[in-house]
Amino acid sequence: MVSLSPSLQARLATPLKIGQFEVNSRVLQSPLSGVTDLVFRRLVRRYAPDSMMYTEMVNATGLHYVQHLPKIMEIDPNERPISIQLFDCRPDFLAEAAQKAVAEGADTIDINMGCPVNKITKNGGGSSLLRQPEVAEAIVRSVVAAVPVPVTVKTRIGWSDKEINAIEFAQRMQDAGAQMLTLHGRTRAQGYNGPARWEWIAKVKSVLSIPVIANGDIFSVDAAVRCLEETGADGVMCSRGTLGYPFLVGEVDYFLKTGTLRQPPSPIERLECARDHLQMLWEYKGDRGIRQARKHMTWYAKGFTSASELRGQLAVIETLDQGLALIDAAIARLSSEGWQVEESASPQLISV
Ligand SMILES: Cc1cc2nc3c(=O)[nH]c(=O)nc-3n(C[C@H](O)[C@H](O)[C@H](O)COP(=O)(O)O)c2cc1C
The missing domain is CATH 3.20.20.70 (Aldolase class I)
Structure with missing residues (x-):
């Protein structure tokens, strides 16, 4: 501790x-x-x-x-x-x-x-x-x-x-x-x-x-x-x-x-943040923002069952709507089924 x-x-x-x-x-x-x-x-x-x-x-x-x-x-x-x-x-x-x-x-x-x-x-x-x-x-x-x-x-x-x-x-x-x-x-x-x-x-x-x-x-x-x-x-x-x-x-x-720890975000909160990030990048940079968003989106999708499948899908999004639909579906799934930690959700080394 x-x-x-x-x-x-x-x-x-x-x-x-x-x-x-x-x-x-x-x-x-x-x-x-x-x-x-x-x-x-x-x-x-x-x-x-x-x-x-x-x-x-x-x-x-x-x-x-x-x-x-x-x-x-x-x-x-x-x-x-x-x-x-x-x-x-x-x-x-x-x-x-x-x-x-x-x-x-x-x-x-x-x-x-x-x-x-x-x-x-x-x-x-x-x-x-x-x-x-x-x-x-x-x-x-x-x-x-x-x-x-x-x-x-x-x-x-x-x-x-x-x-x-x-x-x-x-x-x-x-x-x-x-x-x-x-x-x-x-x-x-x-x-x-x-x-x-x-x-x-x-x-x-x-x-x-x-x-x-x-x-x-x-x-x-x-x-x-x-x-x-x-x-x-x-x-x-x-x-x-x-x-x-x-x-x-x-x-x-x-x-x-x-001197106290702030509650870390749940996978759902991380995905909500990813959603905001995607939306804001699109508003700020248009289609170029969507291309730039791909890497960010894959970095967010972590720490729950089926995260790797979602990462694969987010890595190739072409439009804002496509990205939002994937994230919303993942949030809905996690909200209804709950989520199990399958891999570490905390920040870790990402190869760049
Ligand atoms: C993708 C990426 C981009 C970076 N861009 C810059 C930059 O523009 N300017 C800079 O001073 N350092 C840059 N760095 C270095 C980081 O600011 C930092 O010094 C380095 O990653 C070490 O910290 P870390 O071990 O916590 O990642 C970059 C690092 C990465 C991974």
């Missing part, structure tokens, strides 16, 4: 201070490309109204050449606190992009220095900046000088096991003016495999004066509490644990604030 020690509760009782900006939650929803659009963030915020959320990462060079901002930068005027995440390797383009992000309403600007994807790293962005700390530093200085809001960095512990440089790198980011650092406890070489090495997060936390947010393998309230205890971090960021489970950030936040 997870419990909240008085010392941890006391340590986290105050707002998270990102420079001058205060957030009334120590749990953050991570940026997830292809996932954390305005619709998904709206669902997460239902259960975690105070938490910091991030857009999907936005290419700063791309922004330099377009007249209209891409849809992934769109922010709902009611959704605060919100950070826009940018990636690139050019300090000037990043500064310009950051100004556009602030004009759009971003409370903070986050720079992605952790993405492992080849397409990004071969152009000098994401985690390849771990190997170019002088460029990373120039980026932070340039963006800090360009915008009035706090600038933050999200990175990994190093490029590979032979090149773990999290401590020096984090110090350089702080010296350059970063106001918060989120550390994913894996190397670039690990991708998303193997356990996140929280011990490196603890080491980085011990040398920085800005807030450090721990990221990697936060799939439950229990994991969040253990991570906060083991690392001494100022907060935790939930990532893959939120796929098909926009309840997670709220569950952790509620526990850290009250």
